[in-house]
Amino acid sequence: MAQMTRSTDLDGLIALGTARARSRRQSLTPLRTQVLAVLAAQSRPLGAYDIQRALSASKHMSPISIYRSLEFLMEIGLVHRLATQSAYVLLKRPPAENETLLCLVCRSCGEVDEVSSPAVGQTLGSTLAAASFTPASRLMEVEGDCSDCRRRMSLSHPG
Numbered sequence: 001m002a003q004m005t006r007s008t009d010l011d012g013l014i015a016l017g018t019a020r021a022r023s024r025r026q027s028l029t030p031l032r033t034q035v036l037a038v039l040a041a042q043s044r045p046l047g048a049y050d051i052q053r054a055l056s057a058s059k060h061m062s063p064i065s066i067y068r069s070l071e072f073l074m075e076i077g078l079v080h081r082l083a084t085q086s087a088y089v090l091l092k093r094p095p096a097e098n099e100t101l102l103c104l105v106c107r108s109c110g111e112v113d114e115v116s117s118p119a120v121g122q123t124l125g126s127t128l129a130a131a132s133f134t135p136a137s138r139l140m141e142v143e144g145d146c147s148d149c150r151r152r153m154s155l156s157h158p159g
């Protein structure tokens with residue numbers, strides 16, 4: 001099911017977000033929690049305006065406050081902004097510090113999956129060290145076709 005909830009463990013995410021916020025002497029405010037919940041309810045990336053629309057059902061939210069919440073959720077590693085789509089996605093499994101994660105973005109259905117890659121992380125680490133460059137994030141996007149879409153394509157174009 002493509003439309004199912006991205007992560008059913010919202011409570012776990014909130015607990016992790018609260019702990020990571022606290023270690024930065026910040027807090028997971030009600031708005032940050034609401035933005036997290038909106039992203040958790042979707043399996044696809046959402047634009048800031050989609051999030052605003054989902055939240056405006058209850059009360060008006062300014063786009064700037066949505067962006068600030070998204071910035072914070074990215075800073076604590078729970079959300080990733082897809083550079084290829086200008087959209088935000090909840091990370092199914094938030095990466096640990098210094099963990100390298102590949103975000104696999106399906107160009108057909110929009111599903112985003114993540115895989116951890118210690119091998120890529122090691123190569124990236126030594127390459128960046130040689131360039132004296134400190135990365136802001138160790139998330140890399142790879143666009144392509146997911147297994148479901150590939151299967152669908154081979155069914156509609158046999159041979």
Ligand SMILES: [Zn+2]
Nearest residue numbers: 106109146149
């Ligand atoms: Zn797909």
